[in-house]
Amino acid sequence: MSEYNISVIRGDGIGIEVVEEGIKVLNAVGGEYGIDWNWVEHPWGSDYYMENGTVMPSDGLDTLSESDGIFLGAVGHPDIQDHITLGGLLLPIRRSFDQYVCERPSVLYEGITSPLEGYGPGEIDMVVVRENTEGEYADVGGFVYPDFPEELGIQSAVFTRKGCERIIRHAFELARRRNKARHVTSITKSNALGYGMLVWDRAFDRVAEDYPDIETGSLLIDAACMDFIRRPESFDVVVGSNLFGDILTDIGAIITGSMGLAPSGNIDPERRYPSMFEPVHGSAPDITGQGIANPLATILSGAMMLRHLGEEAAAESVEKASLRVVALGETLTPDLGGTSRTEDVGDAVVAALT
């Protein structure tokens, strides 16, 4: 019997609803594979902010550091500026626990019709490896004369040799492990951002030398956005900065059917700290409370958490069950053309486990 203490941050909006289904599925698979979950709920996010003036308590990171993993829903509220929730909760967690890898797979599953014509199951199959602790999301900058007509804001991007090399190396290792096209594409914009992005490009060239068995390519972010739509089959592992990775994975999600199918893992590969697993999508206030949010991205994030914890068989079981539900097409939420409710999809995945 394995035992895991998992911190749960449902967060805001549909995050609360989809995490419910994720836990339901993980409890069910835990029963089959001898996994005992101890879920520790933290009611942090926008409601907490409205009551306390911060999105998490001052000892929040210390509390999370005790856990074996973090399972997160979504953050964001229409009445609160997004930088407060993202910058007060997600980004400090990613940085403090050195979750420098954000893995975001995009796969076209059987039963899903891509908005791109002519693609069948498996014909889009890539992982974006997003740098998760520095780049454009580094918390470096400031204001001069805030709220005055002379107001000025400076936002600096940070690209360190260490930070670039370690994320790029992770991408190459992943390309080896996946053993598919064995190709890594670097996303850059060094034609315009001629300092930080040059550190990135040079790191890519250096690390690539250690992987002669892996093919490489380098694309400007604008060209990469175009090629994600024009020829998504040409991508295997894609490595990009914090911002570029975030942009590309929305495209990756939508060309493979729905934001509601896109999982992610914020990972400390060295396992010094807990890693965090969350759907790529946000809190979706437009559908909150209607019971129609797609929980599959969260359930698949749960599978990524299982794999990170070393529970490979259970991870595979959750993935297979989720894909069976998608392929059958009988229990799908409206984003995938169905009429089912969030909890029906969770139930269907549980039923498909056995």
Ligand code: GGG
């Ligand atoms: N489930 C993820 C979530 O709530 N995301 C909100 C968001 O704005 N994310 C941006 C990011 O991941 O960098």
